[in-house]
Amino acid sequence: MGNLKHTLVIATYAALAASSSPVSAENPLSLAEVKTLITANTVYMQNLENKLFLRMHYEPSGQFVVLRDDGARYDGLWSVRADGTLCVIAQGEICGKIQKNSDGTYTRFVGGAPAFKWLTVTPGKDF
Amino acid sequence: MNLGRVAILASALFAFSAPPTLAQDAKVWVDIKDPQELRALYSNKTFKGKDWMDRPWVGHYRADGQRAMLFEGGRYPRTWQVKGDDQVCVKALTGPACYRFQRHRTKPGVYRNINVANNNMVEFMVEDGVPKFQLQPSFTWAT
Numbered sequence: 001m002g003n004l005k006h007t008l009v010i011a012t013y014a015a016l017a018a019s020s021s022p023v024s025a026e027n028p029l030s031l032a033e034v035k036t037l038i039t040a041n042t043v044y045m046q047n048l049e050n051k052l053f054l055r056m057h058y059e060p061s062g063q064f065v066v067l068r069d070d071g072a073r074y075d076g077l078w079s080v081r082a083d084g085t086l087c088v089i090a091q092g093e094i095c096g097k098i099q100k101n102s103d104g105t106y107t108r109f110v111g112g113a114p115a116f117k118w119l120t121v122t123p124g125k126d127f
Numbered sequence: 128m129n130l131g132r133v134a135i136l137a138s139a140l141f142a143f144s145a146p147p148t149l150a151q152d153a154k155v156w157v158d159i160k161d162p163q164e165l166r167a168l169y170s171n172k173t174f175k176g177k178d179w180m181d182r183p184w185v186g187h188y189r190a191d192g193q194r195a196m197l198f199e200g201g202r203y204p205r206t207w208q209v210k211g212d213d214q215v216c217v218k219a220l221t222g223p224a225c226y227r228f229q230r231h232r233t234k235p236g237v238y239r240n241i242n243v244a245n246n247n248m249v250e251f252m253v254e255d256g257v258p259k260f261q262l263q264p265s266f267t268w269a270t
Binding site: 073 | 176178179180181184186196198201203220221222242245246247248249250
């Protein structure tokens with residue numbers, strides 16, 4: 001039963017993530033747009049490199065917590081620069097722009113390259 | 128198909144996935160409750176792991192409490208010190224944090240730390256030795 005549930009979750013997210021991502025952030029979100037989108041909310045996303053799904057909660061205090069679908073949890077700090085660049089600090093600092101896609105999802109860039117597809121954003125923290 | 132509703136349903140199922148039980152954990156991991164073992168774990172050792180994005184990081188820990196964290200081509204200073212019998216506290220970019228440690232029962236060199244503030248766990252490998260490094264600025268502990 002556990003495996004079936006896991007398979008359903010992965011299949012659903014994979015269907016959502018299947019649409020292509022932009023190569024570069026041509027119309028990135030502004031500082032205000034990024035803050036409004038993520039502050040106190042949970043983002044459900046897929047890592048475009050390793051295909052892992054994860055959820056990330058951005059606390060108003062500037063801390064984040066991440067839960068990956070393999071059960072691993074991580075924490076660190078997040079901030080948004082004046083130009084809308086989102087930075088997270090854990091082992092080191094990772095920064096990049098956010099762009100809204102035509103299908104309602106978002107692409108999170110890291111170092112100028114698409115790194116995550118943000119599938120949904122929900123209020124609060126549910127994990 | 129309403130993709131948003133499907134995603135919410137899938138998220139809910141994901142949230143209810145059962146984590147490993149403590150009994151299962153105890154079969155695999157052994158708590159470290161000896162400050163000497165913790166000091167030895169951090170003295171002139173190299174830690175290797177992966178972050179939340181699955182990107183590799185390397186931490187070099189000197190016996191004097193200094194640490195160099197290497198990640199994505201950057202170098203980040205950190206300091207460490209043993210606290211009590213079962214914790215190591217680290218100062219880093221993300222601020223101070225204290226961790227408990229466990230070693231794997233059957234895999235030599237495999238450890239995990241548990242953040243005492245939120246119980247988040249990170250698994251990593253430990254190897255002997257560190258390269259020479261000098262980091263400025265660094266962190267100091269209040270006395």
